[in-house]
Amino acid sequence: MSKNSDENAMDEVTWGVRVAAAWTWRLLVIGLGIYILGRAFLKIELVAFSFVLALFFTAVLHPLEVFFRRVPGSRSVSSLLALLVGIAAFAAIASFVTWQISAHSSELADQLSNFVAKTRDWLHKGPLHLKSSDVDKMAEKLTKTIKDHQGQLISGALQTARTILEALGAILLILLSTFFLLRDGDQIWEWTVRLFPRAAHKRLDLAGRAGWGTLGGYMRGQVLIAVFHGISVMIVLFVLRIPLAAALGVLIFLGSFVPLVGLTVTGTLCVAVALLEHGVTAAIVVAIAIIVLVQLEAHLLQPLIMSRSVEVHPLAIALSVLTGTLLAGIVGALLAVPFVAFLNSTINALRNSPALPVGDSGFPVEHTTEPGGKPVDAADPDDPEP
Template sequence: MTDRLRRWSRGGIAALVLLALAYVCWRVAAALAAVLIPLAVAVLLAALLWPAVSWLHRRRVPRALSAGLVLLTSLALLGGMLAFTVDALVSGAGGIGAALRDAVVATRDWLVHGPLSLSEPQIDAAVDNLLSLVTGQTERILGGATATAAAVGTALAGVVLSLFALYFFLYDGDRLWRNAVQIVPESVRERVDQTGRRVFHALSGFTRATLAVAVVDAVAIGAGLAIIGVPMAIPLTSLVFLGAFVPYAGAFVAGCAAVLVALVTGGPVSALLVLALTVAVQELEGDVLQPFLLGRVVRLHPLTVIVAVATGVVLAGVVGALFAVPVVLTAREIWHREDGDHGADRTAESDTARADDARSAVG
């Protein structure tokens, strides 16, 4: 009994030490978020783009030129998509506003002359309260303009840092990693090297599979919106594409924006059709795309993914939702690496093969 209590006490102390370390790491990460988030984005993008760089390098294109070409091409594609989306949203905002006003008038008439038979003074009072609420928030919005400008400046600085780091990750990532590994003690250096390369390999598969899922979601919902006749189908499709980078939930949330646009512009029937389309695409993603594309790479239960995304949203908002699954993947690879050292189900041959694949990927 004494030995058991002693083991429990040691386990409790170890758990407290781990919790303390996790808390310290969290506070440090929060303090350095303006630096760590751009670097984390650069790592994910490097994991996505390294196959293209390696493909060019194998065809005798210099590594520096390969990294520059891939980076510039990716920026051109992403910048063009964002510019087109913003332009379409701005140009279609007038039509959406007119449709929204018509919907408000139609709703008011239905509330007064419909089955509810509300009195006009009641409706007018509700409208006045709504207008007062909007007017009251105007001052707060204007007062936050300075903070918004500061946030935009910080975001631009983060973008520059992320692009700068991304280029060097693509161009010289293997040497940077080797230099980083030299910091750790020699007794665990080989283990850290293999684990880090396996993590990068897992992130590469995750980002490529997520990109494929996002493309399929966007094409399916975009085609459906065009057939139903929802205005601004292309910018809404772009929103679905960007939202799909958050597994399971992102495309559905972006699809709800299309449902609102359909409700305002086309009425309840169009909104129900778009809702049915969004649910159908979500089922396609959950039952077919995620198991076949992401399932083979991520190997995480959907409930685990949803809980991770929800936890990320609570802790860090949109940024947390974006990095939730990569963080879980990284933790799993590290844990399995330690498991393998104690005789878990992974064989040494499979570990070596995956480490070699990751080394060739980075190099």
């Protein structure tokens, strides 16, 4: 009686509910797996982020490595030359920004002092009509807060020193990883593919190469867009005779690697410097230039420079940048959009590649044929490599 009741109860469950239940427990298992991977990732985040950054640098430097293969010598020579060019470019940018800041530091300090004085006068004489005593109390309270938290400031300085050491280790890891990826990238990828079942090798290889091509195209295209933004803003700032124009142009270049958001944030700093130096009119001109550049990026540069396979919808860009920022700060914002572009291309390649037949075990199998016509399962570990 109870058995018949159970069967009747199962019959009462509709097909849609069964499908929903099947999807639910599978999604829960997938979510648990992603959570476990995320926890493991946080334990080694310095190593993981360093390797991911090395992948991005490799995508940018790969055409250089291919060009330097014309130089007599092994792949180590061409890889080292490409890496040295990348290091030289990065060092030149950092040195230039440092030189610009040190050369205009006194002028910038004077402008900042004038801004503080003007702000104090505005608080006293402006719409708020704050008394001088109130402004002085605010300054004293700020000073007292700093003195009361000197211990925390010292511990923060120690933490900063530790961060610097970790950053140096990460830089060394990035350089080593980039060199070996440039030199032995094909061998590393082939080894990675062999970690998966043999029946999945072909589809995985096609999808991975499609994703890598998209990542390389995206990174190189983003470099071109960043150069255009940096030069354009630098010209506007030079015309307005704003100090640190060249350094701010480099800052715009770096910020442009975070699509839409990066240019907006770094552009705001340019507007603030223009406001300090030449007042509201100059600030408005710079703001208009930044807005025009944002529109050019969204409607002209992205469709023109990026291929169809690299394009990511602006909503996906905004969501990925915000998610990356919440998860990993600035580094997450930098990595979010390239990661989404890579996933988009890889998933499309997997979806468009022909699926293999499914065997009795439920896993895809690939069949070949013996000389006599008998099918052979290629997933058999005793078979030779194809």
